[in-house]
Amino acid sequence: MTSTSDRRPTRVATLPPRERILDAAEELFLNEGVGRVGVQAIADRAGTTKMAIYRHFGTKDALIAEWLKIVVHDYSAAFDAAEQAHPGDYAEQIRAVGRFIVDGLPDFSHRGCPFTNSVAELPDPGHPARRLISEHKARQFGRLRAMCAGLGLPDPELGAAELTFAMEGAQIAVQNGGVENVGAHLTKIVEGVVGRGAAG
Structure with a gap:
């Protein structure tokens, strides 16, 4: 982007x-x-x-969807890079994804998340941009779940949910400004999930 x-x-x-x-x-x-x-x-x-x-x-709607495809590509590329840089090392893959989110937090502090902002302004769930975001989020969750399964977490679904809630919540929290040291907190949460896998 x-x-x-x-x-x-x-x-x-x-x-x-x-x-x-x-x-x-x-x-x-x-x-x-x-x-x-x-x-x-x-x-x-x-x-x-x-x-x-x-x-x-x-149409303008098609232009919005085309722009969001660029944003989706950035996130997908971060997952690709994590997997390619750490083949078979699921702990490092998860850490790399977490770092990608942490590194992007300064942008969210003044612009917010493009996905969250767009969903808030597009109430029709059938809007092409809404469908694009939903499909992207489902793919991203699936990739996190696969990483958590590879890590050996007993409940990969729950692990992926924890990571998703933490990462997306951090993006919103840094925009709202109510929490300090958001990146540091997110890093510790990610380490907590990774640590449970390593301990198991």
């Missing part, structure tokens, strides 16, 4: 039209929310027209 600091007009102007639209949509969706941002605002930020956006994506 492109960082906000990289999105300067000179850079945007060099991108192909479709990528320019996605880049502009990403910045606006992250900072203002998918519901508040109109197609015209995206067109203005991308230096293009509403007609061009509809030509490339069809």
Whole structure:
């Protein structure tokens, strides 16, 4: 996912039209929310027209889903990297996923979680972006459950649920600002789950 600091007009102007639209949509969706941002605002930020956006994506809903695919890819790539870096070492795989979340917490402190924010603004469960998020979360949970099973936890489902609740809760807590040292707490929770497996 492109960082906000990289999105300067000179850079945007060099991108192909479709990528320019996605880049502009990403910045606006992250900072203002998918519901508040109109197609015209995206067109203005991308230096293009509403007609061009509809030509490339069809609808605003399809554009939202296409942006979220980029976010999904980032998370999936983190799991892939953990598995590839630590083949067969499920404890280190889980730690690596935990570090990915901890490292991303500073972004969540001022922008929030793109999945949580989008779900809150898209009440229709049949919305393509809602379906995309639901499918992604199910796949991610399944990968955590497989790691917990490989780790030897007696209840991999519960272990995956603990990790999911801790990681997603940390992303919300750091945005809300009510808990200090969120990353350190999350790291200890992850270690607690890993330690139960190693002890067993």
